[in-house]
Amino acid sequence: MDSDNLLGQFLRARRGLVRPEDLGMPAGDRRRVPGLRREEVAMLAGLSTDYYVRLEQGRERNPSVQVLDALAGALTLDDDAIAHLHQLARPLPAKERRRRRAPRLGTGLLRMLDNWPNTPAVILDRCMKVRAHNLLGEALFAGHTYSGDLMRLVFLDPDARDFYPDWDRVAVNTVAGLREAAGADHDDPQLIEVVGELSLKSAVFRRLWARHDIRQKRHETKRFHHPVVGELTLEYESLTVNSAPGQQLVVYQAEPGSSSEHALSLLGSLTATETQKAEKAQKSQGTQKSQGPRRR
The missing domain is CATH 1.10.260.40 (lambda repressor-like DNA-binding domains)
Structure with missing residues (x-):
């Protein structure tokens, strides 16, 4: 680059x-x-x-x-x-740019995500890789090859155009958001890797990256076709994380009383049930190990 x-x-x-x-x-x-x-x-x-x-x-x-x-x-x-x-x-001096790359996320921030059981929430870095999520945030993007990397999900995942009914608009906004988040820090190794791979594998990404569109991620209504609960129309708010510069907290909400709210509630119930089953199975395995093998 x-x-x-x-x-x-x-x-x-x-x-x-x-x-x-x-x-x-x-x-x-x-x-x-x-x-x-x-x-x-x-x-x-x-x-x-x-x-x-x-x-x-x-x-x-x-x-x-x-x-x-x-x-x-x-x-x-x-x-x-x-x-x-x-x-x-x-541009900021190179030393300052390096300091802002991938800072650690505080335990208080992660605890806050977990305290929103009915609201999907994820924390994204500047290249839109998911660095943290709550259970519902994980469930919203689950089931794809690149569930933990939203840039690659949009441009490389075979399910992307089904998952995002408005894929063309999502693609434009995603690239413009990456440009804005990167700013003048184009020597960031992670950015070089992402742009290099997507430029090689996606003609659409190459074309959009060459436009130099800039759009800060703030607020938008986005449609999803979820593989488990079907159609979802969610509004998101993107908030900067002052304790972790360069990171964004993205929170999704459905219109009260809408079919999307019901679908999101169903996804939350299914996720909670699966989590309880997994925890119960893990606890059962731990109990069996502590008791040791049974003698006949």
Whole structure:
């Protein structure tokens, strides 16, 4: 992964997504590539073409806040993409980025998850690997090849398109969320591994990753087709974990009185029953071992 000029990569990708006609400019019929030309971005941002070209090529590394805001306006970036643009221009020092990778989860946080027996909850790291869950959170994603890794679940799991009825939208948002969470930390070994594998194995991922879409994971309604309880429509809230920077606590809820609430309640009952059976069997085995072999 080329991490030397992240700002230039972002600018090139985003100008390629802006249609000139959307900005009141003639589209023309002699454009060799979609989107805006470099000189058009420079004009819209009030910059010289030479300066903008140096930004894209990585020969200019210290644009001012005013320049970044002007580029954001020219490229019609939303708030998440603007924040990402500033982060790429002024990344954290490498030492600080390494410190934020995969911090330990506190016992209090894990205990809190377990105290929500009726609410699916998972903790995801920046690459959307499940680092912790409660029983219902585990049950929501159970039964797949990549149940504990939501990036690979979306793009590599053979059941993904059945599990996510709105798979196309989920795929777009998942990649945009990964871009936002990674920020300027593209030398993270875990990120390099995930992006490398998915780029090799999924043409859709390659296309979406190249767009440089940015979308912070906050709140959304998502549909699931669960292999045990069927259709579920759940709202989730994504919360940052201050005690573990880079981690997200994602909590799912169903509309009160809805069929999804009943299905979620059924899943909780089935999960609790299976857990009780497993605990009973484990306890029984422990008792037999403590008694030792029986003599005839």
